[in-house]
Amino acid sequence: MNRWISPELFSAFEAQQTSAHRLFTGPNVWVERLGRDILISFKTDAARDDALCGLREWETQTGFQSDRVFSRFLPKQNAERVAPVLMEGSPNAPLQTVVSEGGVRYEIDFGAGYSHGLFIDQRANRAFLRERAPKRLLNTFAYTCSFSVVAALAGAQTVSVDLSKKSLDRGRKNFELNELPLESHRFFADDVLDVLPRLERRGEKFDAIILDPPTFSRGNRGRRWQVEEQMEKLLVAAIELAAPNALILLSTNCTKLNRRSLEVMARFVVKTARRGCEMHSEPPLPDFPPAEGAQTLWLHLR
Ligand SMILES: C[S@@+](CC[C@H](N)C(=O)[O-])C[C@H]1O[C@@H](n2cnc3c(N)ncnc32)[C@H](O)[C@@H]1O
Incomplete structure (x- = not known):
């Protein structure tokens, strides 16, 4: 894919009451929207930083404004998995948030370890x-x-x-x-x-x-x-x-x-x-x- 989802697809997710979806998939990185938060999963620092720049452009195009950006390193070995790290946004807000998928609600927890709660x-x-x-x-x-x-x-x-x-x-x-x-x-x-x-x-x-x-x-x-x-x-x-x-x-x-x-x-x-x-x-x-x-x-x- 190697590109950001279109504003039309984003509007379709909004209309379906789906606030948990991919935004971008690249060779060493992917970006998920989880409610008002963003999670960048990356294999290299360069891919993470490029994704963050791409996110800003995509937000300007769609009018979506994220509250926080988290990032998570994708290691080769499961044993090296770590929890997401806050890159932007308030460090005082709770690490839990609620997303919706077709109107069904699920809790996301950025503090729960490598996986946030919804595949x-x-x-x-x-x-x-x-x-x-x-x-x-x-x-x-x-x-x-x-x-x-x-x-x-x-x-x-x-x-x-x-x-x-x-x-x-x-x-x-x-x-x-x-x-x-x-x-x-x-x-x-x-x-x-x-x-x-x-x-x-x-x-x-x-x-x-x-x-x-x-x-x-x-x-x-x-x-x-x-x-x-x-x-x-x-x-x-x-x-x-x-x-x-x-x-x-x-x-x-x-x-x-x-x-x-x-x-x-x-x-x-x-x-x-x-x-x-x-x-x-x-x-x-x-x-x-x-x-x-x-x-x-x-x-x-x-
Ligand atoms: C890939 S996740 C499953 C995702 C889930 N189907 C979903 O869509 O949300 C794997 C889960 O299997 C559990 N697990 C691993 N080995 C298990 C076992 N032998 N018996 C029961 N659960 C196990 C883990 O604790 C983990 O929650």
Whole structure:
């Protein structure tokens, strides 16, 4: 893409009540708008500084005025990830803010570490899930529960699973921000690989299941999670929990797994489970260059 989003696209986001989106994508940098704040994610200082100059020009063109600019270094190793740093704006304002996506509200926290709370590249998948209005949602690797929130707004009972209790607490807060009572919703701070067999033993079934794991992590008892090795096993376990006609979202940022390899793996697993399925991916987002962001595939099981 290597250019700023057009004033027309910006107006379209405003009209859709979407205040969390990309503004710019370059070779060593990208820029996100998060409410009235800006986050520049950069690999080199020069790319960050150029993006800041570009932002000023873009603001003049569109009339948008940001309150604060944060920047975040994109390291090669996950272990070197650090929280965003304030570059411009008041150091006394709270580090939390609220953004909106199609009118749905989410809290952003610039002080929470490397990730601020909302993966904007999942916007179309969240909208698709909401439109399909599943009755029962299982959201694995739920993070701040954005998929659970949209399903709940469409009337679903939800189960959100994440190792991080803190992330699930932020998820509960996102429910509250959208005036969703918590009664029909369960939050398990546990390892997905331990929770799925437990749900199966209880005979639970779901109409939609979200599988959006990290590339690498350590689960219960130090168990190593490596997406390219375990995505297949995860899908096998998820299919056991899938009701007839269920939807499953397969999603990954791992560069070793592209859409095609997700599709090949899914066909094999679905056939072995003696289920049928159709597949689709949502169209690319207008604020992202093609093939940037998560690789995602929806399975429509029979
Ligand atoms: C890529 S984020 C998921 C993003 C989320 N699907 C969304 O769209 O907001 C990965 C999440 O997986 C969680 N996680 C990592 N390993 C896990 C495991 N074995 N079991 C449960 N959660 C895990 C992390 O705590 C993190 O919140």
